[in-house]
Amino acid sequence: AQTVTQSQPEMSVQEAETVTLSCTYDTSENNYYLFWYKQPPSRQMILVIRQEAYKQQNATENRFSVNFQKAAKSFSLKISDSQLGDTAMYFCAFMKLSTGTASKLTFGTGTRLQVTL
Amino acid sequence: GAVVSQHPSRVICKSGTSVKIECRSLDFQATTMFWYRQFPKQSLMLMATSNEGSKATYEQGVEKDKFLINHASLTLSTLTVTSAHPEDSSFYICSAREGGYTQYFGPGTRLTVL
Numbered sequence: 351a352q353t354v355t356q357s358q359p360e361m362s363v364q365e366a367e368t369v370t371l372s373c374t375y376d377t378s379e380n381n382y383y384l385f386w387y388k389q390p391p392s393r394q395m396i397l398v399i400r401q402e403a404y405k406q407q408n409a410t411e412n413r414f415s416v417n418f419q420k421a422a423k424s425f426s427l428k429i430s431d432s433q434l435g436d437t438a439m440y441f442c443a444f445m446k447l448s449t450g451t452a453s454k455l456t457f458g459t460g461t462r463l464q465v466t467l
Numbered sequence: 468g469a470v471v472s473q474h475p476s477r478v479i480c481k482s483g484t485s486v487k488i489e490c491r492s493l494d495f496q497a498t499t500m501f502w503y504r505q506f507p508k509q510s511l512m513l514m515a516t517s518n519e520g521s522k523a524t525y526e527q528g529v530e531k532d533k534f535l536i537n538h539a540s541l542t543l544s545t546l547t548v549t550s551a552h553p554e555d556s557s558f559y560i561c562s563a564r565e566g567g568y569t570q571y572f573g574p575g576t577r578l579t580v581l
């Protein structure tokens with residue numbers, strides 16, 4: 351079974367600063383996807399960024415980028431120029447690519463990020 | 468991005484009654500839909516996976532007779548909590564996937580059982 355670990359329950363960053371959220375995972379699989387989702391106070395889960403394991407290049411979406419270290423099984427999220435709207439719970443998630451049965455997301459326990467003035 | 472809706476957003480019911488929650492993919496056809504439960508300040512727990520026209524696959528420990536899932540069309544899945552009790556009070560979230568590997572989530576339904 352796969353496990354996803356987010357070792358930082360809470361983090362705080364000042365507006366306009368940069369923050370990095372950690373995520374490690376444990377798997378024996380070679381083909382998988384990794385995701386970061388954010389859940390703001392509204393509780394709507396929003397996809398932030400996705401990384402395919404076969405791609406060496408780190409994914410980037412505007413102010414959000416990842417540092418994907420496959421050998422180390424690490425998948426950290428960097429948020430640049432933090433904004434108040436980035437305040438949310440951030441979940442790291444792993445998905446093994448399966449045939450026959452639906453691939454399922456395995457979530458970490460989340461990191462609560464507070465962006466302050 | 469793709470939009471998933473849920474209805475109702477919140478519901479309060481009496482113990483012993485049944486409650487139905489709808490999940491719709493608004494601008495895409497969802498081959499697979501998922502139902503999650505989230506307790507306060509915790510992560511999402513997968514309850515079941517459903518494919519259109521097939522029986523749902525439940526995760527270990529989830530009572531299939533209590534949480535009935537129907538995925539009747541490519542845009543609609545329903546979760547019915549039967550004979551609800553206070554311990555079923557929770558935040559229920561659905562998600563849908565079109566054909567790739569990205570899941571899009573609904574806004575969630577807060578269920579309170581009195």
